[in-house]
Each structure stands twice: as structure tokens, then as C-alpha cells.
Amino acid sequence: MGKNTLTSEHLGPFLEGVKAGLPVAMGYIPIAIAFGLLAKSNGVPIAISVSMSLFIFAGASQFVGVSLLTAGAAYWEIITATFLLNLRHFLMSASLSPRLAANTPKRHLAILAYGLTDETFSVASLRPEKTLSFPFILGLNLIAFSAWNVGTWAGFILGTGLPGSVRSSMGIALYAMFLGLLIPAAKNSHPALVVVLLAGGIHALLQSLPRLASFSSSWGIVISTVLAAAIGALLFPEEGKAV
Amino acid sequence: MKSLALLVLGMGLVTYIPRMLPMVLLGKVNLHPFLSRFLQFIPFAALSALIVPGILSSTNSTTSAVAGGVAASILAFFRLNVMFVVLGGILGVFFWELWLTP
Numbered sequence: 001m002g003k004n005t006l007t008s009e010h011l012g013p014f015l016e017g018v019k020a021g022l023p024v025a026m027g028y029i030p031i032a033i034a035f036g037l038l039a040k041s042n043g044v045p046i047a048i049s050v051s052m053s054l055f056i057f058a059g060a061s062q063f064v065g066v067s068l069l070t071a072g073a074a075y076w077e078i079i080t081a082t083f084l085l086n087l088r089h090f091l092m093s094a095s096l097s098p099r100l101a102a103n104t105p106k107r108h109l110a111i112l113a114y115g116l117t118d119e120t121f122s123v124a125s126l127r128p129e130k131t132l133s134f135p136f137i138l139g140l141n142l143i144a145f146s147a148w149n150v151g152t153w154a155g156f157i158l159g160t161g162l163p164g165s166v167r168s169s170m171g172i173a174l175y176a177m178f179l180g181l182l183i184p185a186a187k188n189s190h191p192a193l194v195v196v197l198l199a200g201g202i203h204a205l206l207q208s209l210p211r212l213a214s215f216s217s218s219w220g221i222v223i224s225t226v227l228a229a230a231i232g233a234l235l236f237p238e239e240g241k242a243v
Numbered sequence: 244m245k246s247l248a249l250l251v252l253g254m255g256l257v258t259y260i261p262r263m264l265p266m267v268l269l270g271k272v273n274l275h276p277f278l279s280r281f282l283q284f285i286p287f288a289a290l291s292a293l294i295v296p297g298i299l300s301s302t303n304s305t306t307s308a309v310a311g312g313v314a315a316s317i318l319a320f321f322r323l324n325v326m327f328v329v330l331g332g333i334l335g336v337f338f339w340e341l342w343l344t345p
Contacts, residue, residue: 022326023325023326023329026326026329027329044247045244045247047244047248048244048247048248048251051248051251052251052254055251055252055254055255056251056254056255056258057258058258061254061258065250065254069250075246075249075250075253078250078254079250079253079254079257082254082257082258083257083258083261086257086258086261086262087261088289089258089261089262090261090262090264090265091285091289092262092285092286092289093261093262093263093264093265093266094265094266094269094282094285095282095283095285095286095289096266097265097266097269097270097282098269098274098279098282100266102270102271104270106267106270109263109266109267109270110263110266110267112266113259113262113263113266113267114259114262114263116262116266118289118293121286121289122286122289122290122293123325125285125286126286126290164303165303165337165340165341166337168302168303168307168336168337168340169302169311169333169334169336169337169340170333171301171302171308171336172298172301172302172308172311172312172315172332172333172335172336173329173332173333175293175294175297175298175301175311175312175315175332176311176312176315176328176329176331176332176333177325177328177329178290178293178294179294179312179315179316179319179328179332180315180318180319180323180324180325180328180329181290181319181325182287182290182291182294182319183316183319183320184319184320184322185286185287186287187320191284192284192287195284195287195288195291196287196288196290196291197291198288198291199287199288199289199291199292199295200291200292200294200295201295202292203291203292203295203296204295204296207296208296220292221289221292221293224288224292225285225288225289225292226288228284228287228288228291228292229281229282229284229285229287229288230281232280232281232284232287232288233277233278233280233281233283233284234277236280237276237277237280238280
């Protein structure tokens with residue numbers, strides 16, 4: 001490990017990352033349990049199910065992967081669907097990149113990229129501090145990754161889900177987390193508020209067009225994010241100013 | 244089993260590449276001011292597109308999702324810790340479904 005070893009000075013930011021990731025972990029557990037259950041009930045072997053959570057670590061892709069597999073889709077179709085579903089992470093990775101400490105080695109960036117999900121991105125990118133450190137994001141990603149994997153095992157082994165009413169209420173957890181991060185960050189910023197309204201409006205519109213429904217399920221988020229952020233950058237070009 | 248393992252690796256690869264490329268390659272590049280501003284707005288745009296309209300189908304019924312969403316939004320507006328916002332959203336849905344759903 002050598003220079004990669006975390007020393008005591010990194011422990012503080014690491015633990016802060018873990019703490020910041022707790023809402024993500026809480027939201028992931030019920031979804032991961034549901035994934036473990038779905039995989040089991042569709043006859044996916046346990047080694048494959050837990051490998052998916054270890055090596056893919058992307059909720060939507062794993063659910064779609066198992067469903068397509070059960071439907072008898074070709075492997076190239078599943079891989080293409082996975083790729084399209086995750087293209088939005090390209091934008092998120094690009095957006096997070098300038099926020100990472102300039103002296104972060106590339107191998108550290110490669111490790112952090114492994115844990116980039118919608119949820120870890122939302123927590124990291126809306127942090128008030130301008131620069132984010134390697135141990136902070138590592139802690140955030142690790143707690144999220146652990147919860148996702150523990151949940152997958154639990155779903156597969158227990159073989160029963162949470163009671164219906166609990167599952168339904170927990171279904172809102174990650175959305176509530178997004179609201180909890182987004183509203184305080186956007187409410188005092190006119191440009192941010194405009195971008196938020198644009199993105200939500202465009203995505204709702206795309207989803208409401210029935211002919212585009214299947215098309216927009218993988219592209220809608222990418223299209224509405226790019227459009228809203230681009231319009232924001234055109235309307236409010238002040239460089240260097242905080243959003 | 245062996246081909247399934249290859250499928251998982253393939254899915255892992257096409258998931259990792261879009262996550263990794265910008266972060267590793269963009270590092271010290273000087274971005275055009277427009278692109279830099281564009282990237283600053285991505286978190287706001289992406290989160291909003293993730294919430295709307297997905298939140299409406301996240302629970303057993305649209306009305307309970309709205310109840311949970313409103314509860315979470317009010318707590319978020321007053322800058323409560325995100326953990327409490329999440330709990331508020333969950334409880335909002337739970338009690339709506341318990342009391343107000345036939």
C-alpha cells in the first residue's frame with residue numbers, strides 16, 4: 001500500500017464521509033434487500049447476485065439486468081441497456097472532478113469513481129466546502145457500498161422482504177434524501193432554483209409523452225440534466241461565483 | 244455460470260467506464276468558462292431530474308408519495324439534518340397510508 005495507506009490525519013475526514021453517507025446507507029438497505037429477493041426468485045445463483053452488487057454497484061442496472069436475464073434477452077442487449085442507464089454518471093463524474101483536491105493522485109480518483117452513484121454524488125456535490133478530499137469521499141462511498149452489499153446478502157438469505165407498509169414508506173427514503181440535499185442548497189440561489197425548475201419540468205414533460213416513454217427511461221435524465229444545466233450556464237454565466 | 248460471470252464483468256465494465264473517465268482525465272485541464280459553469284449546475288439539474296417525476300411512483304400510491312414528499316420538503320426547507328428529512332418523508336408516507344388509505 002505504501003503511500004495509499006490512510007494515516008490518522010485522514011481519519012477525521014474519512015469518518016465525516018461515513019457520517020454524511022448514513023442517509024444513503026439507510027435508503028440503500030431496503031432496495032438492496034429487494035434486489036437480493038428478486039434475483040433469488042428469478043433463479044439467479046447467489047454467487048452471481050452478490051457479484052453484481054460487488055462489481056456493478058448500480059441499482060437500476062442490476063434490477064434491469066436481472067429482469068432482462070429472466071426475459072431471455074441476449075447478453076449484448078443487457079450490456080447495452082446497462083451502458084445507457086449509466087451514461088448520466090459521465091456527467092456527474094465530470095461535475096465532481098473540479099471539486100476534488102488538485103493533488104489527488106489518479107489512482108485515488110480511479111478508486112473514488114468506482115463508488116459514484118446518484119446518491120453518493122448528490123451528497124458529495126452539494127457539500128458546502130469547495131474542495132473535497134480523498135478520505136471524505138472514500139468514507140462516503142464505503143458506507144454506501146457496504147450497505148448495498150449487506151442488503152443484497154440479507155435479501156437473498158432471508159428470502160423475505162420487509163412488510164408491505166414498511167417497504168412502501170421506505171421507498172421514498174432516497175427521494176427524501178435528494179430533497180433534503182437539494183432544497184437547502186437551491187432555496188437562496190436564484191440561478192440554482194431556475195435550473196432545478198427547468199430540469200424537473202423538462203423531465204416531467206419527457207416522461208409524459210407516451211411515444212417517448214421507453215426511449216426516455218434511459219435518456220430522459222441525461223437530456224433534461226444537460227438542457228437545464230446548459231440553459232443555466234447561458235442565463236447566469238458569472239464564472240467563479242458560487243452557484 | 245461461467246458465462247453469467249462474464250456478463251457481470253461486462254456490466255461492471257460499462258458501469259465503471261463512464262464513472263471513471265471524466266474524473267481521471269479531466270483533473271487539471273483548464274475548462275472553458277461556459278463548460279465550467281455548466282458543470283457547476285449539473286448537481287442541481289441531475290437531482291431535480293432524479294426526483295421529478297420518479298418520486299410519485301416510489302410508494303404504494305401517488306397520494307402517499309406526495310404526502311411524504313411534502314413532509315420531507317418542509318423539513319428540508321428549514322434546513323434540518325438530512326437524516327431527519329429522510330425519517331420525516333418515511334413517516335409521512337407511513338402515517339398517510341395507515342390513516343388515510345381505505
